[in-house]
Amino acid sequence: MLRIEQLSLALPYYPRFWRRRYATHLDQLSFSVAAGSVHAVVGASGAGKSLLAHTIMGLLPKGAQLGGSCFFKETPLDEPRKRALRGRELALIPQSLSALDPLARSQHQVNWAARRAGLAPASARQTVCQALAHYQLDERARRAYPHELSGGMARRVLTAMAHVTQASLVIADEPTVGLDPAQRGRVLDALAALTRQGKAVMLISHDLRHALNIADRVTVMHEGRCVETADASAFQGTGQTLKSAYARALWQALPDNAFTIDTEYARESHFA
Amino acid sequence: MRLALATLRRLLRLGLILLCVAGVSFGLMMASPVDPVDAYLGPLAAQVSPEQRELIAQRWGFDDPAPLQFGRWLQQLMSGNLGVSHVYNQPVGEVIGQRFTRSIALLGSAWLLSLLLGFTLGVMAGAKERSPLDKVISAYAYVTASTPTFWLALLGVLLFSVYLGWAPACCAGPVGVPSQDIHLATRLHHLVLPVSTLTLLGTASITLHTRARMVALMRSDIATHAFAQGATRADIAWRHGVRHASLPALTLALASLGELFGGSILIEQVFAYPGLGQATVEAGLRSDVPLLLGIALFTTLFVSIGNMLADSLYHMVDPRMRRPRKPGSIAS
Numbered sequence: 001m002l003r004i005e006q007l008s009l010a011l012p013y014y015p016r017f018w019r020r021r022y023a024t025h026l027d028q029l030s031f032s033v034a035a036g037s038v039h040a041v042v043g044a045s046g047a048g049k050s051l052l053a054h055t056i057m058g059l060l061p062k063g064a065q066l067g068g069s070c071f072f073k074e075t076p077l078d079e080p081r082k083r084a085l086r087g088r089e090l091a092l093i094p095q096s097l098s099a100l101d102p103l104a105r106s107q108h109q110v111n112w113a114a115r116r117a118g119l120a121p122a123s124a125r126q127t128v129c130q131a132l133a134h135y136q137l138d139e140r141a142r143r144a145y146p147h148e149l150s151g152g153m154a155r156r157v158l159t160a161m162a163h164v165t166q167a168s169l170v171i172a173d174e175p176t177v178g179l180d181p182a183q184r185g186r187v188l189d190a191l192a193a194l195t196r197q198g199k200a201v202m203l204i205s206h207d208l209r210h211a212l213n214i215a216d217r218v219t220v221m222h223e224g225r226c227v228e229t230a231d232a233s234a235f236q237g238t239g240q241t242l243k244s245a246y247a248r249a250l251w252q253a254l255p256d257n258a259f260t261i262d263t264e265y266a267r268e269s270h271f272a
Numbered sequence: 273m274r275l276a277l278a279t280l281r282r283l284l285r286l287g288l289i290l291l292c293v294a295g296v297s298f299g300l301m302m303a304s305p306v307d308p309v310d311a312y313l314g315p316l317a318a319q320v321s322p323e324q325r326e327l328i329a330q331r332w333g334f335d336d337p338a339p340l341q342f343g344r345w346l347q348q349l350m351s352g353n354l355g356v357s358h359v360y361n362q363p364v365g366e367v368i369g370q371r372f373t374r375s376i377a378l379l380g381s382a383w384l385l386s387l388l389l390g391f392t393l394g395v396m397a398g399a400k401e402r403s404p405l406d407k408v409i410s411a412y413a414y415v416t417a418s419t420p421t422f423w424l425a426l427l428g429v430l431l432f433s434v435y436l437g438w439a440p441a442c443c444a445g446p447v448g449v450p451s452q453d454i455h456l457a458t459r460l461h462h463l464v465l466p467v468s469t470l471t472l473l474g475t476a477s478i479t480l481h482t483r484a485r486m487v488a489l490m491r492s493d494i495a496t497h498a499f500a501q502g503a504t505r506a507d508i509a510w511r512h513g514v515r516h517a518s519l520p521a522l523t524l525a526l527a528s529l530g531e532l533f534g535g536s537i538l539i540e541q542v543f544a545y546p547g548l549g550q551a552t553v554e555a556g557l558r559s560d561v562p563l564l565l566g567i568a569l570f571t572t573l574f575v576s577i578g579n580m581l582a583d584s585l586y587h588m589v590d591p592r593m594r595r596p597r598k599p600g601s602i603a604s
Contacts, residue, residue, distance in 0.1 A: 057500050087502020099497035102592055103515040112511055116501040145591040165501065 001073065001200040002056070002169055003032040008067035009048075009055055009224075022065060025051050027224045029068070033169065033217075038192060038201045040211035040232070042250070043221035049204045050095060052221075053171045056202075057092050058082030072169070087116045091167035095174040095204075097154045100146040106157045107132060107142035113161040124164075131160040135190060152183030159190050170194055171202045176210055188214050208235070209254055220247045286576050293572040294349070297565055298342050308332070311559035312358055349569075355562030359554050364566040367551060372570070374444055375547035378463060379536050382470035387525040389471065390478025395517055397479065398486020399509040409479065417476035421535045425469045425542040432465055439465040442544035466543045470535060474528065481520040489516045518589055526582035530575040 009026035026048050033039040041049050054060055056070065058079055070077040072085065082090070101109060110131060114124035132142055135156040146154055155175060162170050172191055176184040191201050192214040205211040211218065212232055220227040228244040235242070238258075239251040252258045309328050310317050333341060348355070354364035397409035433441035440446075440462050445454035489495055489512060490505075498508045537549035544550070548567065555563040587593045 059496055059499055083502075086500055092497070092500040094493060094497050094500070096493050099493040101494050101512050101515070103590060104512075112498075112503075113501045116498075116503050116507065147592050161501070 001033050001035045002077075002202070003071040003074075004056075004068070005030050005071070006068035007052075007055065007070065008065075009051060009060070010065040010067075011061070012063045012065075025224050026055065029221075029224075029226045031219045031226060031229045033200045033202050035168070035200050036195050036198050037216040038195055038203055038214050040203045040205060040208075040215035040218045041221060042205055042208045042211055042218055043227075045206055046223070047221040048224040049206075049221060050173055053092060053173050053202070053204055056082070056171060057086050057090055059086075059092075087113070087165055087167075088118060089167050089169065091162035091165045091170045093158050093162045093170065093172040093175055095177070097146070097151065097158075100154060100157065102146050105143055105145060106137070106149065110157065110160050110164060114164040117165040117167075119164075127164050127166075128160075131164045134163070135160045136186075151178055152180075152186065155179065155183070155187050156190070159187065163194070167199070169200045169202065171204065173204045174206065175203070176205065176207070184210060208250060209256065220244070220250060222246050282580055286573075286580070289576055290569060290572055294346065294565075294569060295342070297568040298345065299338075301561055301565065302338055302341075306559040306561060308334070308559070308561050311561065314358070345565075354566045357555070357560050357563040357566075359558050359560045359563065360551075364562050367563060368548065368566055368570050371546065371548040371551045374545070375536060375540070375549065377459075378466055378470070378539070378545060378547055379532055381463070382467045382474060382536075383525065383529070383532055385467065385471040386474030387478060387521065390475040390525075391482050391517065391521045393475065394479040394482020394521065395486055395509055395513050398483040398490065398517070399505050399513060401487050401490065406483075410483065413476045413479040413483070416472055417480065419473065421469070421473050422538040422542055424473060425466070425539050428465050428469050429542065444546055462545075466539050466545055470532070470539055473535065474532060477528070478521050478524055481524050482517045485517045485520050486513050489513055515589065519586065522585050522589065523582050526578045526585070529578035530571070533571055533574065 007026055007029040008024065010022035010024045012020050013023055014020055029052065031039070041052065043049055051060075055064075055066065056077070060066075072081070072089070075081070077085075086092070100106070104112075107128065111124055111128045114127050115121070119127060137153065137156060137160065141149060141153050141157075144153075146157075149157065159172075159175070162172075170191070175187050175191065179187065188210065191203060194201055203211055203215060208218070212235055215232045217229060218232055218235065219229040228242060228247040230242055230247065235251050239248045242248045242251065252260055309325055309332075312328070313320055329335060333344065336344075352365070354368075356362070357364050357367050360367050393409050393413070397406040397413075400406060429441050432439045444462050445451060445458055486509070490508070494512055495508055498512065503511075533549070536547060537552055539545070540547045540549035541553060548570075551563065552567050554560070555567065
């Protein structure tokens, strides 16, 4: 579905206001997301996960320098194609709940998403109704403004907005942040359900444990680089089948596992 | 029930404000060197003996202590008697009523036009920051925002009335024609220049504030999310921008009613337009105390109602300001 090859991203910054320098945020990233699967992208904050999502959606600010290439359904994904496909073939579930317009009712916002995906008014209304019902948003929640929604409900509204676009690749940016276990389960289940329709889900998370609940493959990122891409099944036991020390250390550091920082890894890096 | 209570509270507050303004303006009048007897007598003052003056002052109760005079005035106000204006030789209520209907045609149309024009320009400019359109509109807004009203009005008269002869240079109708005989088209013709001048100036601040709100919105998560849904800038400006930008525009427009009032005094002077602004200047220059006090109270009422409207409109536009129907948010 999506193939990323040697993707690099540098953004300009101004150490003095007349000087422009570039800071590398993504460094030679390569992995691919298969149709009908959940691909988790895991890493600490600042690893460049959200920037990766914005790069794929073509939402970067002006002046960004891109290297490498992206392919969507085996066709090169350049900037004009990103603009043409986003909201139709590519959908983003944003990280922040502030992405919802506080001045519009949730059902209107879902409807706008459907209209922006190119649906005719009548079919948009129908699709929106189905999607809202699918995500268990009742009449009150539909008519509610974002500030009246609980965190979980707002997440489901955002998911519904991605759902109505009928996109074949859904990028979910930290969809479970700040949710209690029951709500988290619901949101993750909803994402997993998308893959059963043959869609691909790219799940961005800093929380390896929760991502593993639904992920088929996992890419571990660290400081803009792709450390390792492995099957989700590799994350078990002591993680011996993991190739990189960083991924192993990340796995070991989970409270359910050793809850330690791998001393061998700590010594060979600046991790200590 | 809640609505009735809120309205009652607002009316009470309005009454208090009016009382305060009445007190302050009455005090200022007492402290001012204006002698109501002199003002009343006008040119006759030279022919009246000090004894007769004393008699008038006594008859009017000027020897009583100030609080007593204030109380008496308030009592008359309550019964709807604002006094008689000696400049116009008419009850103050009537003068204000007549003048206001003329002023409101000028003020109201200028206000509405500047709101609509300012809002549209602001949304268009802010939708794409630093675009050529934005630069043109911003430059226009900055220039007009720093232009004095009376100066622009003078230039307007010079260019359009004197040089080009397109618009009449003064008044609400042709000189010497009784006001009931003036045709509507003639009235409108006389309004065009003052209204355009006021509009041109009122537009600037609304444009700049609307633009600032739009620029902030276009950089926000809301816009990024909309772009991710494949929305165009125009789509975002229409669906999100209009809602968000209407908040500052409405507040500014309704709060600027008072400013517009001040601006209209200058404009009415320059165009010799017989509105409330001109009456204010006349009343001040010729020490017409009852009219001056009446206008002060009326302006307060006008501006306060504008602010009250802004308050209630805010609640309509921004759902976050409404109180939840039930305490707390909806739980799933």
